[in-house]
Each structure stands twice: as C-alpha cells, then as structure tokens.
Amino acid sequence: IRDVVLLHIWAIMASELGLNEHHTASVINYLRFARFERDQRLKVVDGAYEELKDSRLSTDETFTADEVATMLDGLCAVVKGDMESELINTAHTNVLLLKQMFQQAEEWHLKLNADVSQLENKELIDEIALMEERHFSSSAPVSKTSLPEKKRLQPLNEAGGAALLHMEIEKMKEENDQLRMRIRTLETKVKTGGTCNACCTVRTTDRLT
Secondary structure, three states, X not given: OHHHHHHHHHHHHHHHHOOOHHHHHHXXXXXXXXXXXXXXXXXXXXHHHHHHHHHHOOOOOOOOHHHHHHHHHHHHHHHHHHHHHHHHHHHHHHHHHXXXXXXXXXXXXXXXOOOHHHHHOHXXXXXXXXXXXXXXXXXXXXXXXXXXXXXXXXXXXXXXXXHHHHHHHHHHHHHHHHHHHHHHHHHHHHHHHHHHHHHHHXXXXXXXX
16 A cells, blocks of 8 residues: 555646656756765754763853853854865765766757746745655665665666657768769769760861861
C-alpha cells in the first residue's frame, strides 16, 4: 500500500512540476539530499546550545549581565559561523548541480537557460514546499543511507535527444545528396565541354586541308 501511495504522489508531483517521471525522481532525490543536509545543520545548532548549557549553565551559579552578554555573543558567533559555512556550501552544491546539467546538455549541443528571477517567486517556492511535505510525510525518515549513490550523468537517452540526433543525421544526409548532385552536374558539364572542343578542332583541321 505504501508503494502505491508513493507512486500516486510521484504522479501528482510530476504533474505539478511539468516533468517526466525520470526528472521528477531526480528532483525528489535532490530534495531528500537537501533534507538530510538540513537536519545535519540543525543538529549542529542544537549541539552549540547544549554545549553552552553543559559548560556554563549546569550549576546554580549566578551570572552578571556582562557575563550573560558574553555567553550569548559567543553562542551567536558559533551559530553564525555554522550558518555561513552551510549557506556557502549550499551555493557551491547548487552550482555543481547546474554544472552537471549543463555538461550533459552540451554533449548534445544544447544551450540551457536558467531564469534566476524565478528563484524569488514566493508562489512557486510555496508550491515546492507543499510538494516536499506531501511526498516526505508519507516516506521513511531521512537517513544518509537513503541518499542516491553518486554516479556520473549519462548522455540523454530520451526521445527528445534521439529526435535531435536523428534530425542532425538527416540534415547531413541531405547536404551530402546535394553535394553529389552538384558533382555529377559539374562532371557532365566537363565531359560535354570536352567533346564539343574536340569536334570543333576536327572540323577546323578539315577546312585547312
């Protein structure tokens, strides 16, 4: 039953995204990866607070306002450093993902465009959030073992890529046929011109004799 429910959710997600099942699965895998990384970062934040409580607040010691401010400043620095590191890592991860997509497209001489302005579209972002909640609320808890194994992207093998390749082949065949026709026409002209010149030479010689 769980598998049937997941398949139904996948179908809904594919319809919402406007993607085929293969690409929808890739989106789900990325969301799963992002959720795992997010959980890891939240654990780091929780750890920073727990460390502060264990190291400074485990006794009934009374603190002055300056001491409390110092502890909060230290905690803020730790959390800020972790968040900055995570945001940088997220940006680099997204660039790596884009690089893989573009490299795959370039193998088929395609040029992809990314509309960066859509990344701030609140309505679309809310749709993705709802889609993520709908899928993972029926899925198993996120774990590192559930992440897809790393593998190199293969060239496109969908109908669109095959159709593009077929069009290029047909275009080259057509150009080759046109070149053959031109060569045959030129050969015919050369042969015809050579015969005429020979005939004119013979007639001129007969007249002189």
